[in-house]
Amino acid sequence: MTLLKIKNLKKVYTARFSNQKTEALKSVNFSVKEGEFVSIMGESGSGKTTLLNIISTLDDATGGEVYLDGNPLSAIKDKEISAFRRNTLGFVFQDFNLLDNFTIKDNILLPLVLSRTPVDEMERRLMPIVKKLGIETHIKKFPYEVSGGQKQRVAVARALITQPKIILADEPTGALDSKASQNLMEILKGISEIGQTILMVTHSTRAASYSNRVLFIQDGAVYHEIYRGDQTAEEFMDRISQSLKVLSDRGEKDE
Numbered sequence: 001m002t003l004l005k006i007k008n009l010k011k012v013y014t015a016r017f018s019n020q021k022t023e024a025l026k027s028v029n030f031s032v033k034e035g036e037f038v039s040i041m042g043e044s045g046s047g048k049t050t051l052l053n054i055i056s057t058l059d060d061a062t063g064g065e066v067y068l069d070g071n072p073l074s075a076i077k078d079k080e081i082s083a084f085r086r087n088t089l090g091f092v093f094q095d096f097n098l099l100d101n102f103t104i105k106d107n108i109l110l111p112l113v114l115s116r117t118p119v120d121e122m123e124r125r126l127m128p129i130v131k132k133l134g135i136e137t138h139i140k141k142f143p144y145e146v147s148g149g150q151k152q153r154v155a156v157a158r159a160l161i162t163q164p165k166i167i168l169a170d171e172p173t174g175a176l177d178s179k180a181s182q183n184l185m186e187i188l189k190g191i192s193e194i195g196q197t198i199l200m201v202t203h204s205t206r207a208a209s210y211s212n213r214v215l216f217i218q219d220g221a222v223y224h225e226i227y228r229g230d231q232t233a234e235e236f237m238d239r240i241s242q243s244l245k246v247l248s249d250r251g252e253k254d255e
């Protein structure tokens with residue numbers, strides 16, 4: 001079943017003082033099925049963050065529409081938007097975005113506190129998630145007392161705690177070393193295999209090789225997509241690298 005549908009999405013930025021326009025998204029079209037793990041790749045400036053920000057309801061499109069479960073996001077009223085974001089979407093960012101003065105446990109529970117979830121329900125959800133992510137012994141610590149990889153697992157726990165329809169991840173391995181990156185990607189793959197839909201922007205070929213499908217964006221449109229299918233991670237990584245090479249050669253030709 002289609003969970004997310006992006007239709008003719010356009011974004012034009014207008015510079016504040018010069019009135020100069022940048023067409024960041026020309027016409028983006030794609031769908032994500034429930035339970036799919038999709039990566040978005042593309043060169044710097046191709047429009048990946050713009051796309052993720054519009055899907056996240058953090059920015060408005062200039063044209064086109066994003067549908068979640070068939071409902072257009074543009075129909076959500078301003079006063080409902082933060083509750084929608086908190087209850088329906090899970091976010092994982094490159095720089096973790098944890099609150100330094102909150103314990104790990106309180107960071108994870110924050111979205112539930114904001115949506116006034118009863119305490120016993122919060123406790124009921126917490127333990128299975130922190131156990132699955134291997135951070136149960138750290139929940140009383142503060143973010144500065146754990147490693148980067150552990151911080152990112154806390155961010156994933158915070159994203160999962162609201163049981164979101166989709167997790168949106170922007171360069172989640174960007175600040176991690178290769179061992180922590182691999183560990184995080186195993187975790188994301190694991191949660192996708194039990195039905196969690198994930199949309200991830202990444203520059204890392206290795207990180208993308210954990211997903212089921214990779215979309216390549218160029219000049220504000222989806223230029224190409226490849227499916228993992230039965231390929232091994234190594235084979236899929238090779239295909240991703242080849243596609244990136246074609247994309248970069250094509251970009252150079254157009255310059």
Ligand SMILES: Nc1ncnc2c1ncn2[C@@H]1O[C@H](COP(=O)(O)OP(=O)(O)OP(=O)(O)O)[C@@H](O)[C@H]1O
Binds near residue numbers: 014015
């Ligand atoms: N707030 C803004 N105002 C004007 N132009 C912007 C703004 N944000 C992004 N852009 C422009 O829109 C285009 C797409 O930017 P975007 O950040 O979406 O690319 P990206 O693919 O995420 O790049 P990167 O991989 O470097 O993060 C770029 O040309 C960028 O300069």
